[in-house]
Amino acid sequence: MPAPTRAPADPLHDAKPRRRVGRPAAAVLDQDGITAAALQLIGKSGYDGFTMAALARTLNVAPSALYNHVSSKRDVLVLVQDHLTSFVDVSAFGSGPWDQAVRSWAWSYRDVFSKHTPLIPVIAVLPVTDAPKTLAMYEAVSAGFSHAGFPQERIISAIVALESFIFGSAYDVTAPADIFDSGSMAHSTPNFTAAVKQQDLEGYEKPADVAFNLGLEAMIARFGALRG
Amino acid sequence: MPAPTRAPADPLHDAKPRRRVGRPAAAVLDQDGITAAALQLIGKSGYDGFTMAALARTLNVAPSALYNHVSSKRDVLVLVQDHLTSFVDVSAFGSGPWDQAVRSWAWSYRDVFSKHTPLIPVIAVLPVTDAPKTLAMYEAVSAGFSHAGFPQERIISAIVALESFIFGSAYDVTAPADIFDSGSMAHSTPNFTAAVKQQDLEGYEKPADVAFNLGLEAMIARFGALRG
DNA sequence: CCCACTAAATGAATGTCATTCATTTAGGAT
């Protein structure tokens, strides 16, 4: 693959009026600004185009300057993931019934991260201490479960199970439509091929949504029965 | 002491008796050998230590030689993932009851890939055509569902839902034990902190296993009721 | 008021990778 096309270098419209060496009068960077720029860059160029150099360019800064505010690229990803978590809808845990709250939380959680699957490996092993907004989400969800009469000692397990399903399902959203096309091997996989065909006949609904709904409702139904 | 014309050949420190330039009489590499070496290297050095150069070294070959047999590093990962899939236990779909078969399949699937989470992003978007052993697994599982009286048009959705849960749970296995320690933020997250404490009191069982069991049993119970 | 310290920028390396290319050689097909 050839290198991705870059904006033509037009010295007249050069977006980089060189800052002179040394500490500037007012700080140019901070973590919030870096986070916002990173999110925007990811939106425009995807995770492939998301490099420290590219990030620095959008901030009109030398790449090395970033390291005064974050210690690594992974650090930036953590900032982005925590910011994204604030877009997950936990509002229903304050008002509606438990099952409806879980539903809207889970769907919005999946939708947010299905566009950011490269963050999932980061989230999955990230201590909550390093992600305050994520911690806030857990608090809201835990409170909702607790208030709904869920036994204390199962709350975390239930949330983890739901979250695992949500993360896995987020990947599923990004899968190509014909991922299950068995092609020339179809004759040796009759049961699978038939099942895929039946599914294709079924629906105009997106397969990823159908599967997510199926799994989510199973968990909601079963977990709901645990409440005291 | 007469000067030796060549450096002494020490097989311990000179694991690379240079092959001379040009095509060797017998081919040194093939996809199976590359796959086996990759799996071994990953086992020894993890995914961080898994580089094309390191892989070439274990095969006693120049890195560029690999590209006569695979087209990219991702290609190698696909070979590895497909090979690993053959370790997933689908045997019970031939014999035991449906729910037991799903259980042993799901647990073994999770266990295999919890040691190989960097493959999950690869699997999730990989067309089955490119992974024959994976396709064989789907066939065995589909046949089991079909034979158990599962409605054709829901088989794929159910498998996808289970698989999503399995992948997400595989990540969960790798999470650090204290991932939920809210540290200094504990006072602002009372519900969450209490739930974490209760969970910690509960058990000697690994939290990841408890959560996996909870979610899996929910799906098995609910999906089982769909059978005709 | 000065001076040392620290913070925040630049610009120039560094080192690690995956990947490509030119070249060499072997063996089978024409």
Place this chain on the structure above:
DNA sequence: ATCCTAAATGAATGACATTCATTTAGTGGG
């Protein structure tokens, strides 16, 4: 014999993330 293709080597290439020396701007203690 000659040509073609496959399978090696070894030497680039080009991205990257990250580090380091250097420069400059405020700040706090004497």
